[in-house]
Amino acid sequence: MNARRIASVLAWLLLGVIAYSTLSPLDLRPHMVSSVQIERFGAFGLTGLMFAIAYPRHVLAVLAAMLAAAIGLELTQMLAADRHARLIDLAVKVAGAGCGVGAGWLLVSLLPGSSRKSRA
Helix, strand or coil, X not given: CCHHHHHHHHHHHHHHXXXXXXXXXXXXXXXXXXXXXXXXXXXXXXXXXXXHHHCHHHHHHHHHHHHHHHHHHHHHHHHCXXXXXXXXXXXXXXXXXXXXXXXXXXXXXXXXXXXXXXXX
């Protein structure tokens, strides 16, 4: 299995974990660090990184999809009685996604033998 395939599988799994964590009742939401904002940033950052590595020739589409996922999941929380959508949470998720996709794009661009040198 090559690195892009592994990154693809991880990216989709991470997106599923994010969706579960975002939409599940608060008492079922996994907690990893003390700050929930760090968790949000890290989750979207790592997912964006994996998607950018998995689909290096579609980095703008990856960025758009990550932003749409952040917005969609935040808005979907309005449908849950015990969850709430907040602009600061969305901002942290969007920032994490953007940083992750950017880091993935940079990493793939700088790798020797990369087939996608400066294409976005």
